[in-house]
Amino acid sequence: MSSRRTTGGRISEDEINELISKLQSLLPESRRRNMGRASAGKLLKETCSYIKSLKREVEDLSERLAALMSTMETDSPQAEIIRSLLR
C-alpha cells in the first residue's frame, strides 16, 4: 500500500489484478466465504457497502464519544487513554 507508482502512465492489467486480490482479502464477507476470485462487479459492490458501513460506524462512534465526553470531568481520564493507546 505504500508503494507508489510513477505518475506517468496508467496502471497495468497485472497491477489491477493484484489490487483486486488485495481488496478481496480485505473485505469481511469475501474473506469469510473464502471465495475464489469473485467478479469485479460484485467485489466493487461489496467494497462500496463496506465503505458505507465503516463511515456509519465512525459517525455512530462519534455520537457515542460526544455523549461520553459530556458526562466526564475535564482532566482525569485522558492520561489513562493515552497510556492505553500507546501500549
Next chain:
Amino acid sequence: MHREALAGNPNPSRHLQALHFLGALARINKLRARKSPPSRRATALGGRRITRAAYAAMAVAAGPRRAWSRAILLGLRRNSIAKPFLIKKRILKPHRELRDVGSRAEELRRLLPGARRMEFGSLLDETLNYIHHLTAQVGIMQKIADSLCK
C-alpha cells in the same frame, strides 16, 4: 519529534492517527467544558465535530500523497462527508460485465473524497488505502469509547 516513540513500531501511521485524534478530542473537550451544561443539540454538534476530527486524523496519517487525504486536508467542508448521497443516471454499456463494473466504479468514485475523475487502477489503490485508514480510525475510536466507559 516522535522518533523514539515510533522506533520499532510496525505501523507508525496508525500511531500518528491515534495521537492526532486524541489531540483533537482534548481540544473539543476543552471547548465543551467552557460552555454551560450540555443540551441535546450541543451533543449532536459535538458528534459532528468529532466526526470531522476523525477524518482529519485519517488524512494527516495518510499524508498528502493520496488524493483522498489531500481532498480532506484542503477542505473539510467541501468533501463528500456532509453531502447527501448523489444519485446519478446510469450510463448503459453494451457488455454486462462492463456495465456492472462501470456503475460500481462510479459509486466508488462518489464515496471516496477527491476521486471524481480517477482512472480505475488508481481508484482501486486509493480505495485500499482509504479502507485501511477507516478501519484504523474505527479501532481507535472504539478503544477510546471503551476506556471512557470503565
